[in-house]
Structures are given as C-alpha cells and as structure tokens.
Amino acid sequence: MGTEKNRDIRLKSRPVGLPTRSDFELVETDIPSPGLGQVLVRNLFMSVDPYMRGRMMDRKSYVPPFQIGEVLQGGAVGKVVASNNGPFQVGDTVMSFSGWREWYVSDGSDMMQKVDATVAPIQSYLGALGMPGLTAYVGLTRIGELKDEERVFVSAASGAVGAIACQIAKNKGCRVVGSAGSDEKCAYLTDELHIDQAINYRTCGNLSLALSDVMQSGIDVYFDNVGGGHLTAALDNMRQFGRIVACGMIENYNATEPPKGPHNLMNIVGQSLTMRGFIVSNHYDLMERFRQDMSAWIAAGKMTWRETVYDGIEHAPDALIALFHGLNFGKMLVKLGEA
Amino acid sequence: MGTEKNRDIRLKSRPVGLPTRSDFELVETDIPSPGLGQVLVRNLFMSVDPYMRGRMMDRKSYVPPFQIGEVLQGGAVGKVVASNNGPFQVGDTVMSFSGWREWYVSDGSDMMQKVDATVAPIQSYLGALGMPGLTAYVGLTRIGELKDEERVFVSAASGAVGAIACQIAKNKGCRVVGSAGSDEKCAYLTDELHIDQAINYRTCGNLSLALSDVMQSGIDVYFDNVGGGHLTAALDNMRQFGRIVACGMIENYNATEPPKGPHNLMNIVGQSLTMRGFIVSNHYDLMERFRQDMSAWIAAGKMTWRETVYDGIEHAPDALIALFHGLNFGKMLVKLGEA
Numbered sequence: 001m002g003t004e005k006n007r008d009i010r011l012k013s014r015p016v017g018l019p020t021r022s023d024f025e026l027v028e029t030d031i032p033s034p035g036l037g038q039v040l041v042r043n044l045f046m047s048v049d050p051y052m053r054g055r056m057m058d059r060k061s062y063v064p065p066f067q068i069g070e071v072l073q074g075g076a077v078g079k080v081v082a083s084n085n086g087p088f089q090v091g092d093t094v095m096s097f098s099g100w101r102e103w104y105v106s107d108g109s110d111m112m113q114k115v116d117a118t119v120a121p122i123q124s125y126l127g128a129l130g131m132p133g134l135t136a137y138v139g140l141t142r143i144g145e146l147k148d149e150e151r152v153f154v155s156a157a158s159g160a161v162g163a164i165a166c167q168i169a170k171n172k173g174c175r176v177v178g179s180a181g182s183d184e185k186c187a188y189l190t191d192e193l194h195i196d197q198a199i200n201y202r203t204c205g206n207l208s209l210a211l212s213d214v215m216q217s218g219i220d221v222y223f224d225n226v227g228g229g230h231l232t233a234a235l236d237n238m239r240q241f242g243r244i245v246a247c248g249m250i251e252n253y254n255a256t257e258p259p260k261g262p263h264n265l266m267n268i269v270g271q272s273l274t275m276r277g278f279i280v281s282n283h284y285d286l287m288e289r290f291r292q293d294m295s296a297w298i299a300a301g302k303m304t305w306r307e308t309v310y311d312g313i314e315h316a317p318d319a320l321i322a323l324f325h326g327l328n329f330g331k332m333l334v335k336l337g338e339a
Numbered sequence: 340m341g342t343e344k345n346r347d348i349r350l351k352s353r354p355v356g357l358p359t360r361s362d363f364e365l366v367e368t369d370i371p372s373p374g375l376g377q378v379l380v381r382n383l384f385m386s387v388d389p390y391m392r393g394r395m396m397d398r399k400s401y402v403p404p405f406q407i408g409e410v411l412q413g414g415a416v417g418k419v420v421a422s423n424n425g426p427f428q429v430g431d432t433v434m435s436f437s438g439w440r441e442w443y444v445s446d447g448s449d450m451m452q453k454v455d456a457t458v459a460p461i462q463s464y465l466g467a468l469g470m471p472g473l474t475a476y477v478g479l480t481r482i483g484e485l486k487d488e489e490r491v492f493v494s495a496a497s498g499a500v501g502a503i504a505c506q507i508a509k510n511k512g513c514r515v516v517g518s519a520g521s522d523e524k525c526a527y528l529t530d531e532l533h534i535d536q537a538i539n540y541r542t543c544g545n546l547s548l549a550l551s552d553v554m555q556s557g558i559d560v561y562f563d564n565v566g567g568g569h570l571t572a573a574l575d576n577m578r579q580f581g582r583i584v585a586c587g588m589i590e591n592y593n594a595t596e597p598p599k600g601p602h603n604l605m606n607i608v609g610q611s612l613t614m615r616g617f618i619v620s621n622h623y624d625l626m627e628r629f630r631q632d633m634s635a636w637i638a639a640g641k642m643t644w645r646e647t648v649y650d651g652i653e654h655a656p657d658a659l660i661a662l663f664h665g666l667n668f669g670k671m672l673v674k675l676g677e678a
Contacts, residue, residue, distance in 0.1 A: 054609075062579070062609050227604065240401070246607045261600020265566065268585045268616035270393075270401050275615075277608035 006031045007313050008071045008101035015056055017256045018324055023056075024317040027071075032105045039094075039106055040082040044339055045309075046099035047075035047126040048319045048332040049160070050225075053253040062279050074099035075131055077115065077122045079339060093117040095125045102313055102336050119295055122339070127160050127331035128305045129294055131280055135247060136164035137290045138283040139223055143276050144245040146172060150220035151239070153211065154178045155230040157198065158185040158306075160331035161247060165223045166195050167303050174221075177214050179207070179230065181326045188329075192304060207233035218242070227251050232262040238271050246277035254324055306330030345370045346652050347410045347440035354395055356595045357663055362395075363656040366410075371444045378433075378445055379421040383678055384648075385438035386414035386465040387658045387671040388499070389564075392592040401618050413438035414470055416454065416461045418678065432456040434464045441652055441675050458634055461678070466499050466670035467644045468633055470619055474586060475503035476629045477622040478562055482615050483584040485511060489559035490578070492550065493517045494569040496537065497524040497645075499670035500586060504562045505534045506642050513560075516553050518546070518569065520665045527668075531643060546572035557581070566590050571601040577610050585616035593663055645669030 005028045012025040034040040052074055055066045066072055076099035080092040085108055088094065096112040098104045106112045115125045127133060139161075140146045152169040156162045157178025166189065169176045176195040180186050186198035197214040204210040211219070211233050218239035224231055227249025234244065252259040268275060297303040308328040310319040316334045323332050344367045351364040373379040391413055394405045405411055415438035419431040424447055427433065435451040437443040445451045454464045466472060478500075479485045491508040495501045496517025505528065508515045515534040519525050525537035536553040543549040550558075550572050557578035563570055566588025573583065591598040607614060636642035647667040649658040655673045662671050 062611075231604075232600075246604075248608060249605045252605055258602035261571075261602055261604050263597035263600055265570075265585075265600050266588045266591055268614060269587060269618070270616070272401075272617050272621060273615070274613060275607060276611075276613045277606075278611050279608070282611060 004031060005029065006101065006103040009313060009316050010071050011056060011066045011068055013068065014058060015053075015254075018254045019053065019056065019317065019321055021317050021321070024072075026314055031103045034082050034084050034105045037085050037107045039080050039085045039088045039108070039112075041078040041094055041096070041098070041104055041106060041112075042081050043076045043078035043099065043102055043104070043336040045077050045123040045126055046313075046316065046334045046336055047131070048310075048316065048323055048334060049074065049132070050248055050250045050253060050323060052320065053324070072100035073097055075126045076100075076336070077125050078336075088112075088114065093122050093125075095130065100313070100316060120298060123307065123309075123331075123333055124305075126333060127307065128164055128298070128303060129291065132160035132331060133164045133294055134283070134287060134290050135161045135280045136168055136223075137293070138278065138280055138286055139245040139247050140165055140168050140221065142283060142286065143278045144221040144223065144243045146174065146221050149173045149175075151215055151217065152176045152221045152223065153215065153219045153234055153237075154195075154223045154225075155201075155234075156180070156225035156250065157189055157193075157195070158330060159225060159328070160305075162223070162225055163189075163193060163305055163330060164303070166193050167297070169221075169223075170194060171297060171302050175215075177211070179226075185329065188306070201230065208236040211237045221245065223247060225250060228259065232264060235262055235264045235267045235273075238267060238273050240271050242271060242273050244273060244275040246275055250324070308332050310334045312336070343370060344368065345440065345442040348652060348655050349410050350395060350405045350407055352407065353397060354392070354593075357593045358392065358395065358656070358660055360656050360660070363411075365653055370442045373421050373423050373444045376424050376446050378419050378424045378427045378447070378451075380417040380433055380435070380437070380443055380445060380451070381420050382415045382417035382438065382441055382443070382675040384416050384462040384465055385652075385655065385673045385675055386470070387649075387655065387662055387673060388413065388471070389587055389589045389592060389662060391659065392663070411439035412436050414465045415439075415675070416464050417676075427451075427453065432461050432464075434469065439652070439655060459637060462646065462648075462670075462672055463644075465672060466646065467503055467637070467642060468630065471499035471670060472503045472633055473622070473626060473629050474500045474619045475507055475562075476632070477617065477619055477625055478584040478586050479504055479507050479560065481622060481625065482617045483560040483562065483582045485513065485560050487512045489513050490554055490556065491515045491560045491562065492554065492558045492573055492576075493534075493562045493564075494540075494573075495519070495564035495589065496528055496532075496534070497669060498564060498667070499644075501562070501564055502528075502532060502644050502669060503642070505532050506636070508560075509533060510636060510641050514554075516550070518565075524668065527645070540569065547575040550576045560584065562586060564589060567598065571603060574601055574603045574606045574612075577606060577612050579610050581610060581612050583612060583614040585614055589663070647671050649673045651675075 158180045177197045179199045179201045189198040222234040228251030354362045497519045516536045518538045518540045528537040561573040567590030
C-alpha cells in the first residue's frame, strides 16, 4: 500500500433542494490498519441511491440522518486485503454499508458479508442481486401481493429497482407498463426488458390519460418509485382492490416547499385500494428466497440490467446529483478501485 | 290508507359544492299496490349519510350515480303493511335501501331483510346495528387489523361511524383519541363514550401538534372519516407499521376544486404504513359476527350512541345539508312515519 492514501466523502452542509458539489467534501486520510479480529477492505464499487437524499436532512426517520462532517454511508462491494478475522480471507469479495470511502476496517459486526463473485459481476450485489433487486422483489411479492397475470404499472421503470420489478412481473406472466423519462429508455424497456408498453412521461402529455390508453382495464399493482404526478395518474387508473407499493417518491426528495399530495386520494376508498410503504431492511428474511429466484432467472436469461458507472470517488457527489436529473440508465454506481 | 299519498325525494339537479334545497324535489304519488309476491312497506325512518353526496355526481364509482329525476336511495327501516310474499308478514320490521320515500313495494330481491325489533329501537338498524356500525367494525377489525391495547385515533369521532369505532376500540382495551367539531361533542366523547382524549379540531390550532401532545408515542391505527387536514395530521404522527383505515373523506365531498392531498404522504414509505380503503358492502360476510358482538356490547352497557332526527320526508334534504355543516350529533335520521 506504500504511500497510498484513503479518500472518503463527507457531508459538508445539508442540501437545500437539489444537492450541489459544495454540500460534499473529499477528505484524504491514512489507510487504516486492521486490529485484532478486523479485516481491511478495499472498496471496488459503491452504490448511489435516491434514498440517500433523505438521510441528508436533519429529521426523525427510519434511519438516523447523516451528520455534518461525517463520512457518508451506503452500499459497497470490495475485496478483503488483510484479515485478522478467521471467516474472512484475503481475496474474499464482501458487501457492506461502508460506501463513500475507498478503504475501511471492519470486525464483521456491521452486516459486512461475503458474496459469491462467480454468479454475476461483483457490482451486481449493489443492484440486481442486492438491495435494489430485493426491494423490487419484496415490493411486488410481499407488499403488493402480486398474482400471476395481473396488470402492473412501474414508474422509473428503467431505474435500478424499476427494471428488476418490470422483469419479475413479466416472469410472473403479468401485463407490464413502465414509465421512463426518455425515448431511449422507453425503447430499452420494450425491446430489451420486453415489457408490454412504455410511456415517456416527459412527452406523453396527460399521464393519467396516457395510462388509461394503454391499460384500459386498469392497474392491479402500481409499483411507485416516483410519487407526485405519477401517483395521481395511477390513482386515476387503479382497479378495485388494487395495491400501490409505496417504494419511493423521488419527485419529492429535493422539494424546497411541501409537495402537493394527490387530489384524488379518495379513490383509495372508492376502489378499495391498499397503499403500503416499506423499507427493504425490514424484509431481509426474504433474502435467501430472493437470491435463489434471481440466480435462477439470471441463469435462464430472464433477467437483465444496465449500469451507469462514474469513475473515482471524487465523482460520487456528481453521480448522486445526476441521479436526480435522471441521467443514469439503470443502476448508478461509482467505481472506486480495480479488482 | 284511504286518500293518503306517497311522497318521495328526487334529484332535481347535480349539486355544485354544498347541496342546496333546490337540488331536490319533493314529489307526491299514489301509494303503490303490492302485486303477486310483493309486500307493501311503510318507511318509519330513513338514513342520511355522507357517502350519498358522492352518488349525486355523474362519475364512474363503486355504485352507479343517482340520476336526475329519479328517487334517491338509501337505508331505511319500515313496517310491512300488506304482504303477498310468504316470508314477510304484516307487522314485520324490515330494513332496505329504499329510503327517500314513504312507501314502497318489494318482492324481497332488493336486499330487504327482516330485523329483530326487540334488541334496540328500530332506527338502530340504520346506525349502531346497521351500516354505520358494521362500517366501524369492519374498518377497525378487518381493514385496520386492530390489536388489543393499540393506540387509536378516530376523526369525526362523535358521528355515526366514529362513535361506534371509538367504543369498539375502547372495548378492545385500546387508548383512543377522537376529534370533533365542538366542545360539547368533545365532552360527550370523554364523558359518555369514555375515550381517553378528545380534540376540538376547530379550536385546537395546529392539529398535528395537538395530536402529538396527546399521543406522544404515536398512532397505531387511524380511522379516517375526514381526509384533508386530519389525514395530514395523522400521517405526521403514525407509528412504524401503523394502519390508516380510509373510510371516508367528508372534507372533500363538496369541494368545487380538486382538493389538496397530504404533503407528507412520503411518511407511508418512511414509517412502513398501510393505508387501505374499503366499501362496507364488500364485507357483509362479517355481518353475523358483528351483530353478535354488538348485541353483546349493548346488553353489557358497553355501547351507546346519539341520534339527530329530522321529522318528515320534506326535511330530508335539510338533514343531508346539515350533515355537511356538522350540525348532527351522532347518527342523522329522518323520521318518515309513526309505528
């Protein structure tokens, strides 16, 4: 390791509205030395996810907010470089929540876990085989109680979670409509993910009418990553006893004023709908079943995904900002080092 | 019956905003004669309920809209006066959806059913022992999955549904907070229904803060009859895995512009909430269990209610309008005749 240094990204100020580069600080430190029972890990990829924006606000939430001056956190995969901890060996690939830094030490008590690097590229554990994939799986199967051949609408359908949700629903024989923010993404949804219809929400005009055009018999399950106008449009088109999986509301994350709620929430009563939110970390009991199903789908050629990769930890804030402009195509990652 | 006439109320025009008397028409007709297999019923009480406002709009809904010029519909109890239908005998008390008229004939296929006039005053079958009671019961037990000793918030808590919901929750050992629109109603809630705290939403200032003052550990189940500001305030105070029973949104029923939705719907994700709507008519399978439980609670002195009674069918439109001004205290009824 010689004269090499560790670099991490810290929260410098709480963003107001869209985060800017000046809200973040790149700090150089020494590479830590693993103590007794610890391993030293070099991160190779880190994950950038919309939910991180929420943790930058100082408010009561299901996870504590990031603190000013502290290193940010998030999913990462890396390699064990030195080990004083028996179960972890040099060369092991590990997944952790110690992203936003190039190197770290761990005693393994922080949910760091070994992953099988032979199933798929290791960064897949931050996407299709990781939290976003599990989020899609939990959301559709447990929260949305999706049944075979139902009618499904997925927003942000080419994103890390949405693309997996689309394919899980297709693999269950559902009719699937997805929304995305460009014609290129829409073409990807129909041509490569083989969903039934894609709607470019930026150019379609009235989204509620666009939805009713392509889902004339209505929506059984709406997988909501967006909130706002997408939620309103879906509420207009839900079938009786339909379910809304409240996974995220990216449209609101950078709002500087209280966002408008849907004017048609009364449809929840009229159509006997269920809208249910969830946090994937409360559903890790499904992880093993998820990994089995996903591995089988991948092996059968029934699951594909895209990644947008920024190179170098110094670009991690740019990657996060780009996410809120919809500049990612699929899973947003930052490459932190070479295997 | 001699020269007596039948009177009914018809929809003259679709209300815009709050209904006015001129939206209704009182029409006099002959008392119908029961044909083969039919009974003639004289209505004694009819029900006036907030949901009726929705049926006055011309829109797709779970029940077809009322048509201009046609007699309105709604719950009623009456007495069989003549019968050509074996199972129904002269003197039987019957419940039906043939309200808004003084007399009607039926062959029994329209959900008309005999009720036991010895359990409670017959008009109770339009309130505690009828649809409003069943609505409270279904909402709390099936939709809200209420568990003993949970923390419950009920809006419009002195209304026909709310008052029953409060007492069911108290009978299950829950801590119950209710909201109402006058100090007199609030005193009734604590002194006669024995709920733990009542909030006068008109005078409490910020409802969200008022709620957090009296429910410091948060809400497990919110029984929502109001929507609007009540829903927003409840969303601010829900506990993780809490349930919102979407029963009605009376605050929106007379809106002439699209109502504002709650700005904090993202709490559904953050707190893993479930918001579920329902229509009581999809849950009649619980009717028998409900009647057993209610009869037992009534017999044990654990269930009480109030009624506001307008006298004479000509005042039925006034009763409906008064409901939207909160002028009822408990169940709103119109007396149509003497037993």
